[in-house]
Amino acid sequence: MKAIVYTKYGPPDVLQLKEVKKPTPKENEILVKVKATTVTVADIRSRSFTVPLSVWLPARITLGFRRPKKSILGLELSGEVESVGKDVKQFKEGDQVFAASQIGYGAYAEYKCLPENGPVSIKPNNLSFEEAAAIPIGARTALFYLRKANIKSGQKVLVYGASGSVGSYAVQIAKYFGADVTGVCSTTNLELVKSLGADEVIDYTREDFSSKGETYDVIFEAVDKSSFSACMKSLKKDGTYINVTVPLPGVRMLWTKLTSNRKLILGQNSPENSEALNFLKELVETGKLKVVIDRYYAFEEIVEAHRYVEKGHKKGNVVITVEHNSKS
16 A cells, blocks of 8 residues: 655655555454545654654654654544454444544555544544544544533633634634633634634734733633743633643743642643544534635645645645555
């Protein structure tokens, strides 16, 4: 089968299209013929090994010291079940699915084996494969953190980075839970964020949200580009601060935790099961959640897709279409 392989850390050019061995599903696994995948910020960081200094050592242990342990990137996918292991009960050949391959990566390939009890579910019936592939990481992340914050109807939520993958879903899911949502984004994305249901949109290039005098029950930092002190200025005394990209607290965060009633929720992995995907599937099929796709690329254009995402200005998601033009 064809796969996008990288054997060293570096710029997008380290990604190469190669022929590799097609996987065989274990007794509890399904073999998915991949139709679409995405380029996430996590793929970019893993490829280039640009991680926070605080997690440099554990990241090296996980990803590989001298070279990548996992040679095929890709964290989310959609496709069709080609075959199943003998113990699989939930899926059958021909099922259309969407899934996160989070721990093992591997979605940048024509085929991927997944455990049936992992984050994999039947694809929403009103979405294309490309749209469905853009849900399992961004939307699942947004849902996980908003649940951790115990979000309630009537609360005021600010989402910083509201036009990105996680942020665009956070706006919509917070609205679903009944929150009053303020989205922070750039000038070019104001209308997009409004269309997602935000009650107010702030253009960070023209206005500092912390200077408005508003306070929020939840501040959801999706891109780690706001000032922590500005967030604390605008967070209620018993509010919750979420930062999905920072795994460990800095000195100011630790001090805040020790000296206030504010709750800090930092980067962590969501559960590796299908519950969240089943929930999100229902939201999509009932019209309560929509997928934002910035650009589509062909499988062979993966390098260009990485270059684009690396610039840091994508709206929502960047999707890779995987065409099966030859026998694998």
